[in-house]
Amino acid sequence: MKSKLFLATLVGLAGASHISIAADATWAAIGSLENNASPYCAGGTMPMPEWAWQTDGRVDLKGNTLAFTTASRAPNSSFTVDLKELQPDGSGRVASKDNKNRTFYVTLDPGSGARPFHVTYSYNACRRVYTPTS
8 A cells, every 4th residue: 555655656746847837928028237237247348239228028938938029129139948947836047049059048036927037148247137017
């Protein structure tokens, strides 16, 4: 009897580790440099347009994909990331590539649906926060 209960618990836990709590959602968001930091992050000498200005856009969370789209003409303002590597609570850091094959990272706090998230690039120390708007 104990072995059946143990086996049932083990099977249940194995299945739970793959549960995604990310619910499909769409919301407006503003992307800007965290703490209004200088676009010359980490002592750089040339501001990068994708980091220097506030970016208004829309977040679409569908299944395991998060897409931020904007009408901004600044390079790399719109992006899509695969969220399969997030923790079961919806938190974590995922990597993706931009249109120039450079790695960038999206970090989410626990939760689901509309919530802030952060984006950093491998080539600079700037950090952008994307905040839901009402």
